[in-house]
Amino acid sequence: MPGAPWDLDASLNELAALAESAGLVVVDRVTQRGTAPHPAHYVGSGKLAELQARVAAGDCDLVVVDDELTPRAQHALEQALAVRVVDRTLLILDIFARRARSAEGRAQVELAQYQYLLPRLVGRGTELSRLGGGIGTRGPGETQLEQDRRRIRARIQRLQRAIEEIRRDRAAHRQLRRRQGLPLVALVGYTNVGKSTLLNALTRADAYAADALFATLDPLTRRLRLPKGQEVLLSDTVGLIAKLPTTVVAAFRATLEELQEADLLVHVVDLTHPYAAEQNAIVHGLLGELGLADKPLLTAINKVDMLLPPDATTVPTPAELGLPASLDTVLVSARRGWGLAELCARIEAALAATMSTVEVLVPYSEGRLVDLFRRRGRVLAERHEAAGTVLRGQLPSALRGVFAPYLRHGAAARAARGGRVSRRATGTGRATALR
Template sequence: MAIMHEQKDEDQFYYSLSELEALVKTAEGEVVETIVQKRPSPHRKYYVGEGKLEEVKQIAEENEIEIVITNEELTGGQSRNLREQLDVRIIDRSQLILDIFAARARTKEGKLQVELAQYTYMLPRLHGQGIELSRLAGGIGARGPGETKLETDRRHIRNRMDDIKRRLKQVVNQREQYRNNRRKHQLFQIAVVGYTNAGKSTLFNSLTKSDSLYEDKLFATLDPLSRRMKLPSNLEVLLTDTVGFIQDLPTALIAAFRSTLEEVREADLILHVIDVAAPNRDDHEKTVDQSLSELEADNIPILTIYNKKDLIEADEFIPSAHPYLMISALEGEDIFTVKHAVEKMIKEQWTYFSGVVPEEKASKLAKIRQYTILEKQTYEEDKSGYQVEGFVDPNHAIMKEIKEFHHE
C-alpha cells in the first residue's frame, strides 16, 4: 500500500514500490495486491484516505490477507488506526527492513545492532502497540507503585537499550583491536560496496573463491566478511564484503550499523559494484556515493564495477564513473580482469623500486615477493645478485629492506 505524492517523480515512485515487493519476497512473503493512491500528503489518521481504506478493507477480507505493508514510515497513531479498521497486522517499510535484518544478522554484533535499531524505532511509537509489544518485551518485571504498563514498557526498553549499547561498545573495542592487528600486518585492504543485490557477494566469492552467502535477495550479506585474495603478481590483499545500501533505510538502522560500515573507512581501495541492468542504476549509484560521503570514505580511491553486463546491450551503456570495468561476476575471464585492474590501481598508489639483492641476502626475496608487487626478478651474474623491480607501499615495514639495495 503506497501513497504517490503529487510532487514526486513517478518512475522513482514505481521503482521504490518494486523494491518494496522485493523486500517482501526476501522476507519470505507473497505480494497479493498492490494499492496506490495519489494524494498531496498521507492522511493524518489512516495514511490513505477513508474511501481508499474501505477498498483496502474489502480486498483484505476477500483475499484473507494477513499483513498490510506501507511504503512509508507510519506514525504510532496511523499504525494503530489502520490495525483497528482492517483487523490485520500493519507494518511499514522500515519495520520490514528491520525484520529482514533481524532474520539475517549472523554475528553477535549484527544481532545486537538490529535489536538496538528495533527498540530505537519502537520507542516513540509505543502507544497502542499492544500484541507486538507484549511479544517483544515478554520479560517485563514487576511494576512499581502507580506505574502504568506503558511507562514500565518504556523503562524496560530504555534499560535494554543501555545494556545493548554497553555490550556493543565492548564488541566495537574488540573490532578496533582486530583492525590494529591488521594494520600491523599491513595487508592492503579492499572494501566491496554497492546497492543491495548488485552482486557484491557473487564478486567477493569469485575473487576469493569462498562460499559466503550468495542469494538473489536483498541484504544477503549483513555482517562484514573478510578474506584474503591473491593478485596476479602473487601479492595477497584483504577483501571485505559489506552490507548493501538501500534508499530510505530506516534512520535507526543507519545509526546502529555505523560501526559495521566503518570497515569501509579502513580500506585502501573501494570496489563499488553496480547492477548495470537495474532500472534505477543512477539512483543506486548516488545512494552509495552519498553513504560513502557520510562515512567520510569518499576520499578513498574507487574502482567502479558495472556488473551483470550479460543483461544489457553494451552499446546502450554510458558509464558515469571512472575508472570503471564492465563485467559479469560469474565469468572467470572478467574476474581476472578485475584483479589486474586492482593491481594497476595499487601500483598508482605505491612507489616504484629497483635494485640488486646480493646473493648472500637472497633469503629476503621471499619477503619482498610477499609484501610488494614484484614485476622483475632475474639473477645477474656480473652483479652477484638478483635484479628486482616492482612497487611497494612506502609506509610498509618492508621498506627498510628495500632501502638497503634500492637505487634511484
C-alpha cells in the same frame, strides 16, 4: 509523494522484493497520489475506505506501507484495518533479524528494533498511570507500559555496551591487520547486485549469495592475491538501499565505518536492473553521507552475461554494450567468472596509485619492519647506517602509520643520504644552501 527517488511502480516492485525476502506473499497493491501523508492515518479518508474494502475482500492478513509511518498513523491504520500494519523500516528490520548470524549483527539488529519500538509503545493502562502518579517510579502505581519502557531502555543500554565492546575488539583486529600491512579493498553497492557472488568468485569463499534483498548481514573478509603477487584483503559489505531507515543506519554505523579503513572501494553495479542509474545515484549519495566520497573507487559492472546470448563465452567490450570505455570501470560477470583477471589488474593499478614514496630509518632492533617493507612495499634503495637500515621506496597507505615514527623528511633525509648541498626556495625567492 514528491521527492521519490524513482517512479511508483519501481518503488513498489522493490517493496515487493523486500516483502518476499521477508517470506511474505504479495496479493494486492494500493496506491495514492498526494503531497504529504494524512496526519492521522497516512492515506486519505477515501483511500482508507478503499483499503478497508480490499483488505476485507482479499486473502490478506498484513499490510506493508512503502514509507516510515509515525507511531500514531501505524496505530490508527491497524485499528481501521484490523490487520497488522508494517512500514518499510520494520520490514527491513525483520529481514535483518532473519539474516543476522554473528553476535555483532544480532546485537545491532536488536538495538535497531528496540529503538524502533520504544516510541511506538502506546495505549495500555493510562488510567492506572495517573492513579499512581507521584508515588514513585516503581511499585503498584506503575503501569505495564512504564515497566515495558524501562525494561526496553535498560536493554538498549546493555546492547549499546555490548556493541561498543565488539567494536573495541574490531579496532584491535584492525590494528593487527595494519601491522600485517595488507591493503583493504571493500565491495560496496546496492543490495542484490552480486557483491557476495563476486567475493566468492574472486577468493573461492563461500559467502551466502541469493536472489533476495539483504542476503548479506555478516560480511566476510578474505585474502586475495593480485596478478603481480601482492596480497590484499577483500571484504563484502551490507547492501545499500533507497530510503535506508535511520535506525538501521545508526545500528550498522560500526559496520559501515569500517569502510573508512578501506584503501579502495569497488562499487558493484547490476547493469541489468531497470533502475541501475537511480541505484548508482543512491549509492553515491550514501557514500557521500558516510564521508567516503573521496576514496579511490573502481566500478565493476556486473551481470553482463545477462545482456548477451546464452552461448556467449567471453566478456563483451564496453563499446559492444554502448558504454564509454573508462579506466575506472570494468565489465564482469561474477556468476560466469568473466572479467575477473581484468578487475584484479585494475585493483592492483588503483592500489599502486595510492602508494607513496618514503624514506625511513629503521633501527636494527626493529628488523622485522625491514622485512615488512620488502614484502608489502617496493624497495628502491637500501643502505646501512650506524643507527639502522635506511630504506627508500613505495609504501601502501595502509602501512604509513606503522612507519610514521621512522620517517625521514626533505632536506634532513637528503643530507643524510650523501651530505650533498641541496637548494630550497625560500619565501623571498632566494636559494639557500643547507648543511
